Amino acid sequence: MYNYQKYMDIPFSRWHLAIEKRRSRRHFDPSLPIAPEALAALEKVCNQFAPFPRARSRLVTESAESVFKGFIGSFGKVKDAPAFIAFIGNMGDPFVHEEVGYTGEGIILEATALGLNTCWVAGSFKPEMVASLLEVSSKERVLAVTPVGYARKFESWEENLMTGFGRSHKRVALSKLVRGLPREKWPDWVNICLEAARLAPSAANRQPWSFDVQDDGITVFVRTMGPEFNVSKRLDCGIAMLHLEVAAADCGRRGQWEFLPSPQVAKFKIYSQSVLLALTLGGR
Ligand SMILES: Cc1cc2nc3c(=O)[nH]c(=O)nc-3n(C[C@H](O)[C@H](O)[C@H](O)COP(=O)(O)O)c2cc1C
Numbered sequence: 001m002y003n004y005q006k007y008m009d010i011p012f013s014r015w016h017l018a019i020e021k022r023r024s025r026r027h028f029d030p031s032l033p034i035a036p037e038a039l040a041a042l043e044k045v046c047n048q049f050a051p052f053p054r055a056r057s058r059l060v061t062e063s064a065e066s067v068f069k070g071f072i073g074s075f076g077k078v079k080d081a082p083a084f085i086a087f088i089g090n091m092g093d094p095f096v097h098e099e100v101g102y103t104g105e106g107i108i109l110e111a112t113a114l115g116l117n118t119c120w121v122a123g124s125f126k127p128e129m130v131a132s133l134l135e136v137s138s139k140e141r142v143l144a145v146t147p148v149g150y151a152r153k154f155e156s157w158e159e160n161l162m163t164g165f166g167r168s169h170k171r172v173a174l175s176k177l178v179r180g181l182p183r184e185k186w187p188d189w190v191n192i193c194l195e196a197a198r199l200a201p202s203a204a205n206r207q208p209w210s211f212d213v214q215d216d217g218i219t220v221f222v223r224t225m226g227p228e229f230n231v232s233k234r235l236d237c238g239i240a241m242l243h244l245e246v247a248a249a250d251c252g253r254r255g256q257w258e259f260l261p262s263p264q265v266a267k268f269k270i271y272s273q274s275v276l277l278a279l280t281l282g283g284r
Pocket of ligand 1: 022023024025026076119120121122123124125144168169200201202203204205231235236239
């Protein structure tokens with residue numbers, strides 16, 4: 001669990017809109033540097049959106065080109081990004097992957113809302129190169145990065161090939177992902193939250209999550225079958241958790257995450273009316 005008082009208030013509506021808008025872009029326009037006010041806003045959100053003490057994000061505006069690598073030769077490589085953000089976790093934390101996914105996706109959604117393009121990259125980058133540009137302690141690991149900048153107006157043939165001509169943006173139907181309370185008993189907000197979680201990006205678009213709807217909240221599960229690609233599925237699940245909570249808050253539902261043992265990931269427990277009232281009166 002974590003304490004809401006410790007981090008900035010999430011701009012829920014802004015990030016909820018960004019969930020629909022975001023899609024991965026890998027080739028950037030070298031003639032468009034990031035606007036100074038957007039850069040300042042990015043720096044601010046990296047510093048302020050840090051809900052877990054052992055997960056952090058750092059913006060780097062130098063040598064972005066040297067950090068990415070291709071899948072085969074230079075195929076699939078991120079090109080011409082003016083900057084990147086590193087997502088770093090302390091490996092002593094048992095929930096480090098979920099926390100880095102959750103935190104990083106907040107930064108990605110804010111970048112999207114600022115009109116910037118991004119792409120989570122956990123495989124095709126050089127962690128040692130990132131570590132040479134940043135201070136990373138012996139307990140920490142750079143779990144992923146994202147390029148950040150303005151994408152080329154049109155997708156190149158290589159980008160098209162990478163996304164299977166748009167197929168990688170497709171998602172599994174909700175009916176295949178959910179158990180628990182039958183759909184006809186869901187309040188409206190549950191549907192909105194699950195739709196938002198379903199749209200989360202994941203490594204190779206594997207969507208390794210499922211959801212259990214209960215009267216007092218929603219539990220996220222990880223599907224352990226299927227390829228790992230050397231990237232923790234729990235990182236993907238952390239991204240889906242952030243989407244779920246952003247949508248819940250945008251529907252006026254607040255709650256708290258409780259991390260759970262595998263194959264569960266975490267339960268989002270909705271605050272009762274009395275807890276919500278106490279939080280509101282307490283200045284939240
Ligand atoms: C944790 C994570 C790791 C990823 N790693 C890579 C990567 O190494 N290289 C890459 O080109 N794309 C990577 N992606 C991007 C996914 O392929 C992409 O998010 C997915 O296909 C869904 O497409 P969309 O983001 O456009 O919705 C990664 C995404 C996530 C969430």
